[in-house]
Amino acid sequence: MGRAVALALAREGARVLATGRHRDTLAELRAIAQARGIPLRTLQSDAEKRERVRKAFRYAASKIGGPDLLVHAVGDFWEGPISRLTGERWEALVRSNVTSALYAIQEALPGMRRRRYGRILLFGVAGGDVPRAAPRAHAYRAAKVALLTLARSVAHEEAANGITVNLILPGVIRTGTVTRSSALLARRIPARRLGTPQEVARAALFLLSHDSGYITGSTLTLSGGLLL
Numbered sequence: 001m002g003r004a005v006a007l008a009l010a011r012e013g014a015r016v017l018a019t020g021r022h023r024d025t026l027a028e029l030r031a032i033a034q035a036r037g038i039p040l041r042t043l044q045s046d047a048e049k050r051e052r053v054r055k056a057f058r059y060a061a062s063k064i065g066g067p068d069l070l071v072h073a074v075g076d077f078w079e080g081p082i083s084r085l086t087g088e089r090w091e092a093l094v095r096s097n098v099t100s101a102l103y104a105i106q107e108a109l110p111g112m113r114r115r116r117y118g119r120i121l122l123f124g125v126a127g128g129d130v131p132r133a134a135p136r137a138h139a140y141r142a143a144k145v146a147l148l149t150l151a152r153s154v155a156h157e158e159a160a161n162g163i164t165v166n167l168i169l170p171g172v173i174r175t176g177t178v179t180r181s182s183a184l185l186a187r188r189i190p191a192r193r194l195g196t197p198q199e200v201a202r203a204a205l206f207l208l209s210h211d212s213g214y215i216t217g218s219t220l221t222l223s224g225g226l227l228l
């Protein structure tokens with residue numbers, strides 16, 4: 001989804017720096033952008049390491065300015081019985097879904113405050129706005145609820161500075177995270193199909209636009225009716 005949002009933003013004329021841990025994935029993204037004639041920069045980084053996040057923001061500021069927009073689309077998934085939810089697994093899920101968002105937000109805020117403008121977009125999960133039982137996904141769902149609380153707290157604090165913080169709550173979107181059979185998953189979704197990263201990107205463009213300035217601390221569910 002991060003890739004689709006990056007491409008959509010760049011196509012709309014935003015100066016985009018896309019980051020990720022793997023060189024090959026970033027090269028693939030640059031190739032797609034180049035084939036479509038869309039200018040886009042990439043940088044190898046790790047959202048879970050504060051120092052590397054700091055460097056990525058410095059790099060962005062020096063090469064493309066800002067940033068006025070921050071899209072954080074990191075968040076590992078794991079499911080299994082609670083007996084197999086080790087402390088290491090729990091911490092890894094929190095680090096991937098919440099701590100990495102905290103680092104990015106902390107780096108983005110000072111510049112956004114100075115410019116009195118900012119759009120921050122994070123990714124929760126459908127149903128994550130009403131905490132519910134999540135058998136087999138205890139840690140992932142708990143982390144997403146923590147992320148929403150973090151997002152709303154920052155939204156409240158920064159509203160007077162022209163900075164918005166919102167979350168997209170995806171249902172089942174056809175991306176690398178989704179490994180189970182699409183047909184099996186689609187049967188459980190009222191729309192009878194998985195969502196696409198492009199559909200997510202279109203919603204993201206709105207929440208990242210100038211026009212969405214009065215929307216903050218909000219969630220936008222894209223789930224084809226799942227969990228209604």
Ligand SMILES: NC(=O)c1ccc[n+]([C@@H]2O[C@H](COP(=O)([O-])OP(=O)(O)OC[C@H]3O[C@@H](n4cnc5c(N)ncnc54)[C@H](OP(=O)(O)O)[C@@H]3O)[C@@H](O)[C@H]2O)c1
Nearest residue numbers: 001020021022046047048074075123170172173175176177
């Ligand atoms: N797909 C779904 O159906 C679904 C449903 C509900 C919620 N979500 C949430 O939506 C968000 C995006 O999901 P997705 O399906 O697009 O995930 P994805 O296909 O697994 O992509 C995640 C991206 O984040 C990068 N990434 C992961 N860890 C990173 C790190 N530590 N530092 C830098 N980059 C990192 C990955 O690149 P590298 O591996 O190269 O670093 C990859 O480009 C996540 O927060 C996920 O929890 C997804």
